[in-house]
Amino acid sequence: MALNTVYVTSKILEYAPKEAGITRVEYEGPNIAVYSTNPAVLIQHGYLLTEIANKLKKRVIVRPEPDVRLPVEEASDKIKEILEPQGKSPDCYFDPVKGEVVLYLNEPLNSSLTPEISLDIVSKTRWFPTFRRYSPPLSMTIKKIFSVNSYIEKERRKFLLGLGNRIFRIPMNPSRDVRLKVLGGGQEVGRSAFLFSTSETNLVVDFGIKLGVSSRMHAYPRVDLDEFNLDELDAVIVTHAHLDHCGLIPFLYKHGFEGPVYSTEPTLPLMVLLQLDFIEIAKRNSQTPPYTVSDVEKMIYHSISLKYGQVTDISPDVKLTFHNAGHVLGSAMVHLHVTEGVHNVIFTGDFKYSPTMLFDAAYSNFTRGETLIMESTYGADEDIAPARSEAEDILLTEINDILGKGGKVLMPVPAVGRAQEVLVLFDNLLREGKMTETPIFVDGMIDESNAIHISYTEYLSSDLKSLILDQGINPFLSEHFVNVENASQRDEAMDDKPCIIVSTSGMMEGGPVLEYFKKFAGDEKNTLLFLSYQVSGTLGRRLLDGMRNVVMAEKDKMITLNVNSNIKKIDGFSGHSDRKQLMAYMKRTAPMVKNLFLVHGEPLKTTSLAQNARKTLRINAKALQNLQTVPLT
Ligand SMILES: [Zn+2]
Missing domain, CATH: 3.40.50.10890 (Rossmann fold)
Incomplete structure (x- = not known):
């Protein structure tokens, strides 16, 4: 039994109004799901949910009970009827596990009307709407994700419940040891993969493939180790959708991984697109791909998408938050907060510390981060990009x-x-x-x-x-x-x-x-x-x-x-920080950082950047190698 289920349920019943018709409370992945027969009441009393969430220090979400929801086709007609006076005819995609419906509109809805219309939809259909803007036609990959998640509804539901109980389990081995092992991406660009462990939790941050290399020994992260045990892996976290960071995640599912993969919302469809293409290219070149479409589908229904800045429990002693990395759509810096602030780790992933046409500059307002693991693709002296x-x-x-x-x-x-x-x-x-x-x-x-x-x-x-x-x-x-x-x-x-x-x-x-x-x-x-x-x-x-x-x-x-x-x-268009921006980022974060580790760079670039950081910023920067393990506490 997960931690304090009875306590959580009693707290929620104590706060929520009777007419909300609360039927049950469940751990659902990283959230506490409150099921209700009259969810509109809980929306009208939104402040109650905030109060409950603050009390429990957990994310609380409302789910409409499945048997009070309108059947999908009827709900779709009803939603169109509600939106007709606004001149909108959305494409509706239903997520039966969550009781949510995503409404794709080719023109935005007047933002002042959105809360009222949302409430109307919940009252009349018992489905929760999310509005999304798009230019038709809708991405095939996004459609594929909706379809996978609805045809394997049962498995996905079972997975989320099991995951909730695992995340909120009572810690078995509370201790203060935190370690990092480099599985790939140490003094090289490609196959980024880091094993992050506490006495309670094992996480992998990124699991990429190195392109342009034929031998598996050099192309795949080093998982041929005793420490790497899929049964003990709590979660995979993806920084962004490039194959050298996410290219082999379905390979883990092929080999029996059953845990979650956390990413930002756009990272999921983008990485699915790249992985499916990777399979196609391998087949066209008469090679056997490392995984199949069905392994990608397994990854899809084990995926949990988060927004930037959303603090999320991912194990009994680790909270995860993504922040903008400015590199590609949805690219994220990963912040891990270990038990009551024992330790805080930031993985930059690939990042751009200046604005580009598409994105704002990478986030740098962290308040805690004793360990910084930073990319160093353009770490050499000469890697100064033109303005x-x-x-x-x-x-x-x-x-x-x-x-x-x-x-x-x-x-x-x-x-x-x-x-x-x-x-x-x-x-x-x-x-x-x-x-x-x-x-x-x-x-x-x-x-x-x-x-x-x-x-x-x-x-x-x-x-x-x-x-x-x-x-x-x-x-x-x-x-x-x-x-x-x-x-x-x-x-x-x-x-x-x-x-x-x-x-x-x-x-x-x-x-x-x-x-x-x-x-x-x-x-x-x-x-x-x-x-x-x-x-x-x-x-x-x-x-x-x-x-x-x-x-x-x-x-x-x-x-x-x-x-x-x-x-x-032509230099200057890269989605990576150049040498000056890397130095600026280290300087900006230096006051809180005790361990600075450089990865994701060719050997000379990574070591040159580490040397320069030690000399000019007086930071103890180290270039990590594959298979190296470092204690962080
Ligand atoms: Zn990248």
């Missing part, structure tokens, strides 16, 4: 120049992150009349990733949010953008005329960018233009390092490609 405006000027001149000479610009970009950054920039430059007008072909999963971005506008920078919500402009849908959806559009992009092609994958490890590259590489008028970091071993990195004869698969045979096109990288 953003300077980088934009360089890019603009470069592109106008290539197009003016009749060439094509091929830009390999990751589907999540740089793709949206570059599209928003091109949209701006075209609207300001600065960039030569030309078709911009967008190929790969970028369109789907854009659809996810537009469903989570609250995670975008204030400027972009106001452009989308107040001015009704969708910056991912400029009239100059052509989404490549069929062979004839791809042929058009490949003809002789100048154009720009923005395509995945970002490090040229697969995806349609390779087809364009084969076609354009021979012509010196064309340019292969990188804006993002290229991991060593990938084709992108080898080309940047000077390789000009490339052996590639073409249908069933191998061909050698002589590369005559220009190959360039």
